[in-house]
Amino acid sequence: MSGQTQSDLKSWGDILNPVEMQRHQQVGLLGIVALFVLPLVIPAIYAIYLSSALFFATFVMSWDFVSGYTGEISFGHGLFFGVGGYTSGMLNLHMGIDPWIAAPIGAVAAGIAGLLIGFPSLRVQGPYFSLITLVTPIILISVFRFFPDLTGGELGLVSVGTVEKFSAIGPIPSPGFDPYSGYYLALFVFLLALVIFVAITRSDAGMVLTAIRADEISVAATGKNPAKFKLFAFVLSGLVGGLAGAMYGHSVGGFNVSELLALIISIEVIVAAILGGIGTITGAAIGGLFFYLLRVFMRNIEFTIPVVNVPVGEIYFLLFGIVTLGFLFYLPEGIVPRLVGEWRARSEPQAGEAVADGGKSRGERIVEEWTDDLRELFGGERR
Amino acid sequence: MGTALAGCLGGGNGNGNGGGGGVPDTITIGALGPADSPMGDSILKSAELAVNEINENGGIAGADVEVSTKDTKDQPGTTRSVYQELTTGENVDATVGIFGSEQLLSIMGNIAQQSTVHLTAGAATPEAPALVEEDYETNKYWFRVGPINSVFLGESQVQFAADRFEQMGWEKIAFLAEDYKWTEPITNNIKSQLEEEVGVEVTEVRRVAEGTEDFTPVYDQLEADEVDGAYTALAHTGTTALVQWAQQQRPFGFGGIHVPTQLPSFYEATQGAAISTFSQTTATANSEVTEKTVPYANAYQEEYDSLPVYTGYSAYDAVYMIKEAIEATESVDSDDLVSELEGMSYTGTGGNIEFFGPDGRFPHDVRYGADYSQGVYFQWQADESGEGHQRVLWPDDLQEVDYQSPPWA
């Protein structure tokens, strides 16, 4: 919540007026403008990287919308990307349906998957629900394995046949192959998701979703049906995630378990959301972009690590995992909330929200605990 | 690795690939393969080896050659990304390599889009030439140097059976194929072909599910059927199948196409479990498939202290074929190179390499046969000191030894 207290009603004009916005919102808008003009100045390969990054960021937002807001942590969000992507891909491959039509159908299928995953969340909470989400995509992969002629099993649709890429629309070249058109398609999907999710989370529903995370019984006691809001979050998350999965497959990506459904994808999505800041949507968007580009960057580092004599590019995924672990451990609240928090603290120090633990950051507390442990280990007393 | 792991995120929109004739000052060749696996490692190293040799001998048409190697991580998504880095980002003049049919198929569209010549060195799917046949103009930039495609692999297995099963004492066999796309052309007709053309009894053609970890029930079945051998088409699940066969000392032979056992280091890695297993492969280090085979294997061993895998032979040949084509046309223009490669007959390390023409049976695929590439069958046999060696069983002109049954059978 912001610090202002005037109670007059704001007009829509005020809300959407960039000059009236807070600093971080203005920076965000500038960022979006930058995304629009970027292709004019970057080489094609960057456009390709960025398209994939935008799709990935969309995945991350779709996760954040349901897990970051309602607190029902999904460990298998790849299910939605996979259902969306594979539905669309298989419709095209086996029935010849045009990708432009198949992709929205894929999104609907993923929305239905969202509904089905949402139901258990009404009954089973916390880690147990997470377990269900964790194994659901794995079950789906096994089902795929059972019908290799349709799905290509572990290897993806590519082993069954060629799925069409998006064809050109009028004078615009095919976003399936032209890096810049592909980029704008990705940007479109990204912004669509961003606008939908930001609008809903900043509207009253967002308040209810986070309230569910805090205390579901209280939500019911204030007259709202938590189940309805939860299922809604799952369905919308599925729709958007599925759409992104399908759009990704028909443009810069492909329809493979390793790109859409694999456990690692679901984990990366969570990690990216945590890095960016859970329960913010914008944090998820930035975390997704950052995370993806960081990985590309690390893959291309030429430096060879001394002593072990291994190039970074070859073991980037290992290093990346270690870096991630560090981030998770020392910056668990995420990058964006941290930045926004410091921004606010600097610009309006008097409004400093009370810090429960005496102003220490989580990192500081953890280091302190470690030193305590060390001291104990060498026979000293804990403070 | 990565002598010229060309600039991070580098490149620009410089000289297009398709544009004009002439040879630039520097020619860049991209090599792709999964660095973690011996198959990919061998591709990347062989491409480097070939490029180093070429540079020592004056380059290509006077131009310096650079190689940019990329790790595909054995995943379609990464393969696509790194292929785009090579072509869109670094503007390489041609690419070689790729291991795994799925990886190849995932970039067929991009190869067409980039119009950059690609010479495959490690994927056997017949769908790639099918795409060339379907839409020649779009897909003509694709060629395969090796291995022979899986239809030919099946034919080769029938031929080997006809030539050797009698001597091996294999009268009753079971065919064991992993349930992957690449084995489909093999298993489709193998039973009838083996029964009609070779006259062996085939108890079953079993497709083993991907991810199978326990072959005990399978072998129980084979043992109950009293087969003489398990004739295989295995790659991904090959090691587990082989190790369990050896550990359980099953009383039948084991071999056919078995990708892991092709690795020169496999005998040692499995502590001898590979004994008596046999497999088709492009060439072995000491088989004189052509006069270039052994010198290449020796050079590779000298440089990298290990022996090349089958994909290495093809990647090495592929780089040289690109050199020949550029020198013949004095151009790096992709269309020029395509026409040149179509007519080329090149004696490489893996045989006499020629491609099918646009109207051939498998357009732009490597031709199979005694006069072209046909590969060899070898068996792991131990010498007196207990060290394992890959000894050639087939074809006749290269045969080193006769087949031996497993020591426990």
Place this chain on the structure above:
Amino acid sequence: MVSAITIATNVLMLGALYSLVAIGFTLIFGVGGVLNLSHGAIITVGAYSAYAVDAATGSIVLGAIAAAVISGAFSLALYKGLISKVRHNPVTVLILTLVVAIVVEQLALVVFGGEELLVPQLLGGSISVLGDSIQANRILVFVLSWVLIGGLFYFVDRTRTGKAILATSMSDKGAALAGIDSEQVYTYTWVLAGALAGLAGLFLASFQTANPLMGRNPLLLSFAIVVLGGLGSIRGSVIGAYLISFLDQMTITFLSERLAGVSALVVLVLVLLVRPKGLFGRELVEE
């Protein structure tokens, strides 16, 4: 037709093996409320430790000791260095342990390569049972697993530390009342669970092969086993392990090999949905 003897041996042996993995998983959950998703990675650690030590010394017995010791130490380091700092937040624990698992897999991939590695059998040869031959190694694995399970039962029933672990796994408050240092109990539990999983990794590799991802399936099966047997219950885990290994073998034999492991996951989801407290165990939804 595959013989009933083969199926029975597989069920008996795999059930014992899964028990080893699941018991550790369930103990860690029981005493600390931690769902340790890196438990599968410890299997990998065990298998590769055994491989490396066997390759260096030529002795699989030393390899087995290494599997237990290195895995136990790894598990201890994981708990002391990471998990104990975030234990109060179950979701952070889930994510951290998953990332640790991935780091371990990648490390194995980088150090040992992606190839399947052969870990020698503990015992060669085979034994004939009712006309079917069974590998001696499988029988040994079965026996050793049961020796370990039996030892564990003795440990929690008879020794002070063991009783403390059991008391803590039943109830934190109960343990505190009995004057048990819970931090110490957590530490013991992690070491114990790590060592058991490491040995299970060696056993598994000795009749299959070792590869970087080999811990994933056992981890997933453990979920199913533990949820079926009730989280935190040792006896329940053994029963659950046998139910799951029976179900899995039946599925593989009579339905399709492609469904290996799936039946367990479907059971997991169904049990969580229909009877969240498991078939034998205590209530899941306690705080």
Place this chain on the structure above:
Amino acid sequence: MSSGAQSGDAEPPAEPVDDARNFDPDDGVLVADGLTKRFGGLTAVDDLSFAVEEQEILGFIGPNGAGKSTTFNCITGRYPPTDGTVYYRGEDVTGLPAYEMVGKGLARTFQEFRPFEDRTILANVQTALVPDELFSTSGLRGETRAEAIKLCERVGLGDEMHRMPDELPHAGMLRLELARAMATDPDMMLIDEPFAGLAEGEIGQISSLLTELREEGTTLVVVDHNMRGLLELIDRAIVINFGELLAEGTPEEIRENPDVQEAYLGSE
């Protein structure tokens, strides 16, 4: 600690309670008829019947563990009763989920206080004001915010609305519970243990707020385990013990009732 311990001679005893009595759906705004709740073998509420009149303040009294909160939870839909019927404005509402009860105009507070810990007092009230609709944007434009500020001021949290719930004193938490319940615009409020742990002055403030609400037309049921402060506020009281109805009557009648005295003395 019974407040009716000093007398017991002149006043007539409260009318005897007939356990078998039956209520019609229209006997009050809220009618519980034969309400029973069992947890496993334990009967927490046993065949309890009562009616709440329009616009009264009813005290719902009983010693600790008498089944007050359970009765409450059964009525407000947190869990369904094992047996019996609940009528609200003549309509059978037995077992309706909590949010539907709120929708019908029946709000409640929680004895154990269940604020949304992650947001400010103001945001807590704002959240309560949000309608049960997926697409609603009144919050974005500040309407609910303005309304929430008014509610905070009304319950006496005007100075503290930007603080977090865990910074509030006990009385403040109670005010927050009240504000949140009031935010749902109820016809009837069930208030669980409002006076527990409050100082004298605070009891007075809360009492006058409740009286005010009643005067605006809200029916109130106030639960408390002791009668301190309560008897001045309420019009009528129901006393339960061991899940059964013990007595019913005006504050004076309750004060004098020997059963009530005994129940309280016995329980202490």
